[in-house]
Amino acid sequence: MLQVAGMVSIWLKVLWNITRKGSKILTNQGNCSKIFELGSSSQVGKIEAEKMLIQMVETELEKRKQQGTYKGGFRGQSHFFGYEGRCGLPTNFDSTYCYALGYGAVALLQSGKTGLISSICANALHIIF
Amino acid sequence: MDSDYGIPRELSDLQKIRSLYQPELPPCLQGTTVRVEFGDATTTADPTDALTVCRAFPNTYGHPLAHFLRATAKVPDAQIITEFPPIRVGIVFCGRQSPGGHNVIWGIHNALKIHNPNSVLLGFLGGSEGLFAQKTLEITDDILSTYKNQGGYDLLGRTKDQIRTTEQVNAALAACNNLKLDGLVIIGGVTSNTDAAQLAETFVVAKCPTKVVGVPVTLNGDLKNQFVETNVGFDTICKVNSQLISNVCTDALSAEKYYYFIRLMGRKASHVALECTLQSHPNMVILGEEVAASKLTLSEIAKQITDAIQARAEQDKYHGVILLPEGLIESIPEVYALLKEIHGLLRQGVEVDKISSQLTPWASALFEFLPPFIRRQLLLYPESDDSAQLSQIETEKLLAYLVEVEINKRLKEGTYKGKKFNAICHFFGYQARGSLPSKFDCDYAYVLGHICYHILAAGLNGYMATLTNLKNPVNKWKCGAAPIASMMTVKRWSPNPGATSIGKPAIHPATVDLRGKAYELLRQKAQSFLMDDIYRNPGPLQFDGPGADAKVITLSVEDQDYMGRIKKLQEYLEQVRTIVKPGCPQEVLKAALSVMASVTEVLAAMSTSYTNTLASL
Numbered sequence: 001m002l003q004v005a006g007m008v009s010i011w012l013k014v015l016w017n018i019t020r021k022g023s024k025i026l027t028n029q030g031n032c033s034k035i036f037e038l039g040s041s042s043q044v045g046k047i048e049a050e051k052m053l054i055q056m057v058e059t060e061l062e063k064r065k066q067q068g069t070y071k072g073g074f075r076g077q078s079h080f081f082g083y084e085g086r087c088g089l090p091t092n093f094d095s096t097y098c099y100a101l102g103y104g105a106v107a108l109l110q111s112g113k114t115g116l117i118s119s120i121c122a123n124a125l126h127i128i129f
Numbered sequence: 130m131d132s133d134y135g136i137p138r139e140l141s142d143l144q145k146i147r148s149l150y151q152p153e154l155p156p157c158l159q160g161t162t163v164r165v166e167f168g169d170a171t172t173t174a175d176p177t178d179a180l181t182v183c184r185a186f187p188n189t190y191g192h193p194l195a196h197f198l199r200a201t202a203k204v205p206d207a208q209i210i211t212e213f214p215p216i217r218v219g220i221v222f223c224g225r226q227s228p229g230g231h232n233v234i235w236g237i238h239n240a241l242k243i244h245n246p247n248s249v250l251l252g253f254l255g256g257s258e259g260l261f262a263q264k265t266l267e268i269t270d271d272i273l274s275t276y277k278n279q280g281g282y283d284l285l286g287r288t289k290d291q292i293r294t295t296e297q298v299n300a301a302l303a304a305c306n307n308l309k310l311d312g313l314v315i316i317g318g319v320t321s322n323t324d325a326a327q328l329a330e331t332f333v334v335a336k337c338p339t340k341v342v343g344v345p346v347t348l349n350g351d352l353k354n355q356f357v358e359t360n361v362g363f364d365t366i367c368k369v370n371s372q373l374i375s376n377v378c379t380d381a382l383s384a385e386k387y388y389y390f391i392r393l394m395g396r397k398a399s400h401v402a403l404e405c406t407l408q409s410h411p412n413m414v415i416l417g418e419e420v421a422a423s424k425l426t427l428s429e430i431a432k433q434i435t436d437a438i439q440a441r442a443e444q445d446k447y448h449g450v451i452l453l454p455e456g457l458i459e460s461i462p463e464v465y466a467l468l469k470e471i472h473g474l475l476r477q478g479v480e481v482d483k484i485s486s487q488l489t490p491w492a493s494a495l496f497e498f499l500p501p502f503i504r505r506q507l508l509l510y511p512e513s514d515d516s517a518q519l520s521q522i523e524t525e526k527l528l529a530y531l532v533e534v535e536i537n538k539r540l541k542e543g544t545y546k547g548k549k550f551n552a553i554c555h556f557f558g559y560q561a562r563g564s565l566p567s568k569f570d571c572d573y574a575y576v577l578g579h580i581c582y583h584i585l586a587a588g589l590n591g592y593m594a595t596l597t598n599l600k601n602p603v604n605k606w607k608c609g610a611a612p613i614a615s616m617m618t619v620k621r622w623s624p625n626p627g628a629t630s631i632g633k634p635a636i637h638p639a640t641v642d643l644r645g646k647a648y649e650l651l652r653q654k655a656q657s658f659l660m661d662d663i664y665r666n667p668g669p670l671q672f673d674g675p676g677a678d679a680k681v682i683t684l685s686v687e688d689q690d691y692m693g694r695i696k697k698l699q700e701y702l703e704q705v706r707t708i709v710k711p712g713c714p715q716e717v718l719k720a721a722l723s724v725m726a727s728v729t730e731v732l733a734a735m736s737t738s739y740t741n742t743l744a745s746l
Contacts, residue, residue: 079556079559079560081560083376083377083380083389083553083555084374084376084555086376086380087376087377087378087383088372088376088379088669089668089669
């Protein structure tokens with residue numbers, strides 16, 4: 001919730017700045033309402049920040065075109081990379097790393113420890129409090 | 130802008146390793162003593178189309194099949210090409226980028242230099258617009274070194290995928306004449322190869338010496354017919370997408386609370402969606418062809434998906450993965466008709482914000498029913514192949530929205546009692562089509578490039594390079610070429626009941642064959658996919674090990690080797706001609722007549738039956 005609140009406050013700041021400049025981005029209801037609809041941190045993946053940024057860039061470029069400082073075109077294509085990555089087959093590194101961490105966890109348990117994190121670095125199992 | 134194309138670039142370790150991979154050539158293309166054998170004259174798949182195609186392409190229709198054979202092949206009348214004068218060849222990327230396109234260029238270049246080091250290969254920069262503007266880059270080994278077996282089309286680039294208007298055709302003609310090209314190779318899909326056929330015809334009429342050759346390169350997999358089994362790029366796209374889809378399946382199974390609606394790039398037909406379904410086993414796929422055949426409405430599709438979700442909910446499953454081809458939206462009759470109206474108005478120059486008020490009443494009603502984001506996307510100007518901008522229309526969000534509406538309705542009625550429906554939407558397209566090409570696509574493209582050379586060496590115009598028997602290893606592939614005109618069909622489309630108009634001949638995208646083995650396989654497994662969560666992760670695209678040689682299922686499951694069979698038939702006919710000669714025994718002659726009569730009778734009946742079947746569709 002803290003994370004979400006932080007993100008909302010950031011966007012509120014951005015929106016405030018946009019409002020002061022009279023940007024037309026506020027006419028787009030879809031993206032704005034999505035931000036304020038947040039109910040839990042599990043919805044972070046649904047915030048289409050990339051589309052927000054594309055629209056902001058379009059607005060900025062349009063402004064520069066009117067000022068004469070920009071003469072090209074712009075076509076933004078958005079895509080969210082998330083769900084298709086997080087459940088992939090693990091790499092050899094991740095397989096080895098997690099196997100070793102599991103091993104370390106058992107060693108900690110057998111040592112009667114509690115409240116510790118198992119971690120690995122070159123040739124040694126380190127204990128972090 | 131031009132300096133961006135063809136520059137050497139820094140490759141990663143994997144890219145370097147891939148750039149060193151040398152595809153194998155089938156035995157028939159090895160060395161410089163390839164033979165060309167001509168089969169019978171070709172015809173269209175549907176006999177009723179033949180006359181129309183013949184009228185439109187009088188100089189390039191009806192030409193014979195070409196088979197390329199090894200030097201030692203025992204064929205009586207095969208031509209041995211012994212002269213290899215230096216030739217100048219131009220090459221254009223016309224279609225959308227597909228993994229493997231670069232290897233076609235490499236194959237042609239390799240074949241040209243082997244046969245005569247003085248031959249020249251010119252790449253047109255920026256695709257068809259580079260052709261019109263005569264902007265070229267001479268292809269050399271140095272330039273090719275960092276593009277071999279690499280994805281994308283950035284060696285030469287591409288722009289508008291069209292060589293069709295009179296102005297465009299004239300510009301292409303001028304380019305070929307000015308550059309003194311002996312051959313022009315056009316790399317692309319159905320639209321680009323249709324344009325290639327038209328160009329070939331135009332060049333003959335204009336007495337231009339340039340021969341036009343097409344290459345079947347398209348990730349959509351829809352350039353499929355008797356002569357073409359699959360397309361360069363299709364193998365890669367399906368493998369990359371299947372990895373992403375199966376990762377999402379695992380994600381769905383892990384959290385058990387989301388339905389993922391995934392739209393797949395692949396234009397109008399559903400080949401990519403079908404193949405990815407067979408590889409990764411998601412819960413559901415809606416094929417555009419099924420929707421068109423059953424004339425399903427938008428509401429009926431949403432209901433179908435909702436019924437599936439409800440069936441799973443009754444087993445306490447609230448997760449799933451649903452695949453949607455991007456062409457689905459155009460397969461829905463009422464949306465298709467709406468799009469036709471919108472595109473018609475756009476072409477008349479009507480402004481976007483005034484279109485909704487000029488629609489017919491029923492179209493206007495449908496338009497108002499749709500959510501605002503879809504309305505904006507339907508108003509986009511159509512693509513160069515005259516279809517909607519399918520990659521930009523978020524069909525997956527529309528369906529997720531409609532499904533949610535339907536579920537909420539059922540909750541109120543009390544017919545749905547499960548948990549809340551959560552949908553997450555994805556479009557898989559751009560990230561797959563830029564992939565490093567698979568081993569199969571590298572091999573396939575490289576060999577096709579070699580065949581292009583042999584087509585030109587044989588002096589053929591308006592032909593497409595073909596390879597058959599692809600589900601077997603490279604050394605079993607059959608090399609040949611077929612006139613592009615023979616791949617054409619004539620679509621009969623009636624905008625009004627009773628009125629019939631005959632369209633122009635073209636290579637139309639092959640639809641998924643609802644009577645084919647691949648579709649049959651899907652139907653057999655559909656219920657199990659839906660309920661049992663038998664997700665399958667094929668892993669990332671592999672270049673080594675058992676995964677490297679995996680073929681797409683829709684290729685492996687079908688029984689194809691059309692060119693090989695045509696050749697075998699020819700051999701049988703030749704044997705009959707040899708055995709039954711004037712002077713042979715009376716009994717032999719009688720037996721031959723009897724057998725030939727019944728074979729002819731059966732074939733004629735089948736041909737008539739086939740025509741009637743098509744007519745009734």
